[in-house]
Amino acid sequence: MTTTAPGSTESRALGLAHYAARGVLEHVLARHGITFQQQVVLRAAVTAGAPQSPDDLVDQVRASLKADPAGIRVSLDELLARRLLVADGAHLRPTAAGRDLLTAVGAETAPLSARIWGGIPADDLAAAGRVLTLVAERADAQLAALSAEGPDHGSGPTSR
Numbered sequence: 001m002t003t004t005a006p007g008s009t010e011s012r013a014l015g016l017a018h019y020a021a022r023g024v025l026e027h028v029l030a031r032h033g034i035t036f037q038q039q040v041v042l043r044a045a046v047t048a049g050a051p052q053s054p055d056d057l058v059d060q061v062r063a064s065l066k067a068d069p070a071g072i073r074v075s076l077d078e079l080l081a082r083r084l085l086v087a088d089g090a091h092l093r094p095t096a097a098g099r100d101l102l103t104a105v106g107a108e109t110a111p112l113s114a115r116i117w118g119g120i121p122a123d124d125l126a127a128a129g130r131v132l133t134l135v136a137e138r139a140d141a142q143l144a145a146l147s148a149e150g151p152d153h154g155s156g157p158t159s160r
Contacts, residue, residue, distance in 0.1 A: 014135070021116060028108045032101055034084075038075045039105065040065060042084055042098050051091035066143065 026036050034042070044060045045052060052060070058072045065072075076092070079085040084098035117125070 024112050025109060028105055032105060038079055041075045042079055042102060045085055045092060046094045046099055046102055051088055051093040053091055
């Protein structure tokens with residue numbers, strides 16, 4: 001008799017839901033010639049209260065996506081090349097074109113999001129939000145612990 005780890009079915013369902021919703025967004029982003037990671041970097045720059053340094057943006061996006069800083073820097077360079085971000089001294093700021101791009105993406109995704117999320121009772125959405133927040137906090141803590149151990153620690157067949 002095999003047993004399934006508690007929550008593995010739920011974990012898979014959450015992951016599949018994430019990738020399905022992200023797939024919808026990536027479809028829209030592709031029409032605008034922008035990647036998911038570029039959009040996250042651009043959004044971080046647009047929603048910041050003040051111009052951010054490249055390091056600030058890399059740190060913000062890394063905290064959100066758990067992505068490699070080198071890859072995030074490539075996204076920054078691509079956004080600069082497309083003039084969606086511009087250097088302003090030691091800081092980067094979004095251009096009007098960058099802001100317009102995010103507005104256009106938002107306008108295209110709004111009706112899709114409404115069809116995806118519409119009709120789900122508010123109490124269910126609130127409960128899901130609480131659970132996902134807790135899962136993210138726990139996963140962040142586990143990632144921090146794994147990072148502190150180093151890349152090779154705890155990865156063998158006898159690790160716990």
